[in-house]
Amino acid sequence: MMEAATFQMPSALRRLFATILVFCEVTDIRQLWDKHLASMSEDYRRNQSNDAALEQMVLRDISDMLQSMGKDIAGYGLTELLDTDGCDDGEYKEVTEEREINVDKEHLDLFSSLNNEQLAGYNDIMDHVMKQTSQIFFVDGPGGTGKTYLYKALLAKVHSMGQIAIATATLGIAASIMPGGRTAHSRFKIPIKLTNNTMCSFTKQSGTSELLKQASLIIWDEVAMTKRQAVETLDRSLQDIMGCPLPFGGKVVVFGGDFRKVLPVVTRGTRAQITDATLLRSYLWEKIRKICLTRNMQAQADPWFSEYLLRIGNGTEETNGDDYVRLPNDIVIAYTEDETAMNKLIEDVFPSLHANAKSREYMSTRAILSTKNDHVDALNDKMISAKKSYTIVSTPSRMTCRIITRLIF
Numbered sequence: 001m002m003e004a005a006t007f008q009m010p011s012a013l014r015r016l017f018a019t020i021l022v023f024c025e026v027t028d029i030r031q032l033w034d035k036h037l038a039s040m041s042e043d044y045r046r047n048q049s050n051d052a053a054l055e056q057m058v059l060r061d062i063s064d065m066l067q068s069m070g071k072d073i074a075g076y077g078l079t080e081l082l083d084t085d086g087c088d089d090g091e092y093k094e095v096t097e098e099r100e101i102n103v104d105k106e107h108l109d110l111f112s113s114l115n116n117e118q119l120a121g122y123n124d125i126m127d128h129v130m131k132q133t134s135q136i137f138f139v140d141g142p143g144g145t146g147k148t149y150l151y152k153a154l155l156a157k158v159h160s161m162g163q164i165a166i167a168t169a170t171l172g173i174a175a176s177i178m179p180g181g182r183t184a185h186s187r188f189k190i191p192i193k194l195t196n197n198t199m200c201s202f203t204k205q206s207g208t209s210e211l212l213k214q215a216s217l218i219i220w221d222e223v224a225m226t227k228r229q230a231v232e233t234l235d236r237s238l239q240d241i242m243g244c245p246l247p248f249g250g251k252v253v254v255f256g257g258d259f260r261k262v263l264p265v266v267t268r269g270t271r272a273q274i275t276d277a278t279l280l281r282s283y284l285w286e287k288i289r290k291i292c293l294t295r296n297m298q299a300q301a302d303p304w305f306s307e308y309l310l311r312i313g314n315g316t317e318e319t320n321g322d323d324y325v326r327l328p329n330d331i332v333i334a335y336t337e338d339e340t341a342m343n344k345l346i347e348d349v350f351p352s353l354h355a356n357a358k359s360r361e362y363m364s365t366r367a368i369l370s371t372k373n374d375h376v377d378a379l380n381d382k383m384i385s386a387k388k389s390y391t392i393v394s395t396p397s398r399m400t401c402r403i404i405t406r407l408i409f
């Protein structure tokens, strides 16, 4: 934390703190908290001078992150997180925050560039928003087909009409790319332990309840990764606060995701148990209207690759007896004992690197992914030792899907 505090933003420090809580065995959490609270709250201090309120803001952010990792901040012996579901100046904080979300002109303009599939979905959803008629949607599309693009266009439209649109996602990273996005668990206060009867933990008089009542549109992305019980919990709670027996209390709800990707985590679960935990097995599934996006907007320049990915995701690509898919030779760099393969990988991903190393566009649109830090270090060392002033980043990036398959075998 001390090292990170010297060069990290406060939000990154808070994320690091939450990660340490979850994955490390800290002997004195309180001491770690006291030592780094000031650095973790630097950004909030600009608008908040009261120390107690400041501490609550940091606690709330860390609590949200812990919640997205399936943990409860109450179990770490930190200062108690007060329930802020209060009403100031006649309006709840949750509602004010949502109303204050700026409408991004760029996002409003996305409407004019939606492809046919996106546009059909957009019109259908907006039709229900305008008429306020109950409907659940599921935007089904493999990665790169423009689900987020569609959500951004929808959110901008609803916000521009002065109405409330709630953007959530199962994962924090997916939520963060939507305006006002929060993890679904923290936004809807979904309990960590789920049964077939659980309810969200907000009360009918709370700010969260008021926000949901006022919402014209609710978006929940990457829902394929969450357990169906979490979605069903929201369904029950919305019916309860709206006093309406229709799904989600009659709200317009848009789910999105891709069941070809990662499914919910079921500890030591069998394949059948994992499948049973998905939204596909929920009583809600048959009530959901599907919007299918099939055109890969990210890989437009490479239709073969986009179709290949689709075939793998759909399970239609030929496999051998053990369910393995053979990668075509032209996207594989064959492993060699010496450094030939590694050199080829670098040259393939970073062609004419020396000439382009100072180009932000060039460097930010390519990366080599590696499963191990040791390999990242080896690649970095190799490039740095060639007296070039750049590094390979090992973070997963949207631009790297082509590169993932170019690992050395």
Ligand SMILES: Nc1ncnc2c1ncn2[C@@H]1O[C@H](COP(=O)(O)OP(=O)(O)OP(=O)(O)O)[C@@H](O)[C@H]1O
Pocket (backbone or CB within 6 Å): 113, 114, 115, 118, 141, 142, 143, 144, 145, 146, 147, 148, 149, 150, 258, 297, 298
């Ligand atoms: N209609 C469109 N016109 C131009 N670009 C588009 C369009 N739709 C999507 N894109 C671009 O395609 C890329 C992938 O889109 P997006 O991130 O929305 O896909 P996604 O389905 O959410 O992917 P993932 O599931 O991996 O998150 C982005 O760079 C986006 O800007």
